[in-house]
Amino acid sequence: MAVAENYVASPDIARPPDNPAGDLKPSVAVKLVYSFGQSIESGYLVVSGFIFFYYTAVLGLSGSAVGVALAISMCLDAVLDPLIGSISDNVRSRGCCSRRPSG
DSSP states (O other), X not given: OHHHHHHHHSOOSSSOOOOTTSSOOOOHHHHHHHHHHHHHHHHHHHHHXXXXXXXXXXXXXXXXXXXXXXXXXXXXXXXXXXXXXXXXXHOOOSSTTOOOOOO
């Protein structure tokens, strides 16, 4: 019965540790890193919005044609990025173009 007594007397592992402030807040560095990632995403949305506006207003293309072209480019990007990354990870060169896979 010593095992059962030790189990009952042990603290609950699933319970979070007591925090005197009552809440858990990320540090300023963690907030900055997350905001940098979001700024890159926002920049991408701005550029794609400008391309859509330029193609429709300046070049005179229809909005649906521009939308289809952007959708095709995004689908090709989603298919080709892993393939090109795999090729890049497996290239063995001694020059300035060598790199190591992360992971």
